[in-house]
Amino acid sequence: MKAVAQAHTNIALIKYWGKRDEALFLPMNSSLSITLDRFYTTTGVQFCKDLSKDIFMLNGELVNEQELAKMTRFLDIIRNYAGVQEHAIINSTNKVPTAAGFASSASGYAAVAAASTKALGLELGGKELSMLARRGSGSATRSIFGGYVEWQKGEREDGSDSYAKQILGEKEWGLTILSVLLESKCKKVSSREGMKRTVETSPFYSGWLDTVEHDIYSAKEAIRNHDFDQLGKVSEANALKMHATMLGATPPFTYWQSGTLAVMERIQELREEGISAYFTIDAGPNVKVLCMPNDEERVRAALLHMSEVEDIYSCHPGPGITYLPESTMRM
Numbered sequence: 001m002k003a004v005a006q007a008h009t010n011i012a013l014i015k016y017w018g019k020r021d022e023a024l025f026l027p028m029n030s031s032l033s034i035t036l037d038r039f040y041t042t043t044g045v046q047f048c049k050d051l052s053k054d055i056f057m058l059n060g061e062l063v064n065e066q067e068l069a070k071m072t073r074f075l076d077i078i079r080n081y082a083g084v085q086e087h088a089i090i091n092s093t094n095k096v097p098t099a100a101g102f103a104s105s106a107s108g109y110a111a112v113a114a115a116s117t118k119a120l121g122l123e124l125g126g127k128e129l130s131m132l133a134r135r136g137s138g139s140a141t142r143s144i145f146g147g148y149v150e151w152q153k154g155e156r157e158d159g160s161d162s163y164a165k166q167i168l169g170e171k172e173w174g175l176t177i178l179s180v181l182l183e184s185k186c187k188k189v190s191s192r193e194g195m196k197r198t199v200e201t202s203p204f205y206s207g208w209l210d211t212v213e214h215d216i217y218s219a220k221e222a223i224r225n226h227d228f229d230q231l232g233k234v235s236e237a238n239a240l241k242m243h244a245t246m247l248g249a250t251p252p253f254t255y256w257q258s259g260t261l262a263v264m265e266r267i268q269e270l271r272e273e274g275i276s277a278y279f280t281i282d283a284g285p286n287v288k289v290l291c292m293p294n295d296e297e298r299v300r301a302a303l304l305h306m307s308e309v310e311d312i313y314s315c316h317p318g319p320g321i322t323y324l325p326e327s328t329m330r331m
């Protein structure tokens, strides 16, 4: 009744932005990401007969009522799937800033989906695990797999065709993703709330939907051909389009800060100097920069010179779900 799993975060190159079904976490559009080696969550889950409610420890501390309710709602889905009623102790450690635009919800829910199903003795394949992780956070759908991953939005109302697939293994194409830290405070508008407001109120949202499937096609073609410039261009353009939809929302909002713009500008300058580097930005102020491993040190040095930049984490394509011995986590 006990298991420990590790899941890595991912950075979307073609973004998931908007739900067509909020209860089932069904997305409006397909998305594509790279799982990152540098940032991950390790989660131990133990189901016990004598617990009257779930106990959730995150980074060594008991979470508040609201966070506990979110976890219980997720575990209810797992309990229902497995046909059990026992509550659980969940002990999770994030090696990633929590709720700061670094996709902790992706590694967090992928890890708890894997650990809880294993603890209950279910032997699930990647597809089933991906669909369960999706019910905790959309981006977690993709973190089940390593390397380059596509989450196909699916067509069915019950969500049974909305899951992720690996399109290229983590060792098959070694890009660098520099995660540029500007600030690690909790964000004001969560991705969940931000995408909901955008879908409901932004007149630019239809423009997003009109072009995103073509962006997926172009990104997959670039990955297939190992064409870095094609992948970088479509990723940067896709991120800018997603952020543009938010400015049209009511009330409008943006995740950008002055440092965000400064880094974006610096990357464009580096390109003019002949270095192939492109940026992408999730639901937070920090910027992620894509470049080839050969250019990593030059790009890093250029960005570290900037006063707005606090730190830079160098990431590469990382693995999918792994299971650890039960003894690795004190329950």
Ligand code: ADP
Pocket (backbone or CB within 6 Å): 041, 058, 067, 070, 092, 093, 094, 097, 098, 099, 100, 101, 102, 103, 104, 105, 106, 107, 108, 109, 112, 190, 191, 192, 283, 284
């Ligand atoms: P981000 O994914 O950018 O970190 P989100 O607002 O999407 O920010 O998600 C943050 C939320 O994800 C947290 O408030 C918490 O509910 C959930 N979360 C983060 N880490 C974990 C974890 N290790 N286990 C379970 N849930 C987690």
Ligand code: DP6
Pocket (backbone or CB within 6 Å): 011, 012, 014, 015, 016, 017, 025, 031, 105, 106, 136, 137, 138, 139, 140, 191, 192, 193, 282, 283
């Ligand atoms: C901008 O997966 O955090 O990072 O499904 O509501 O939990 P919920 O949202 P979340 O949204 C991620 C949005 C994004 C783009 C992406 O990761 O594809």
Ligand code: CO
Pocket (backbone or CB within 6 Å): 103, 104, 105, 106, 137, 139, 191
């Ligand atoms: Co998230």
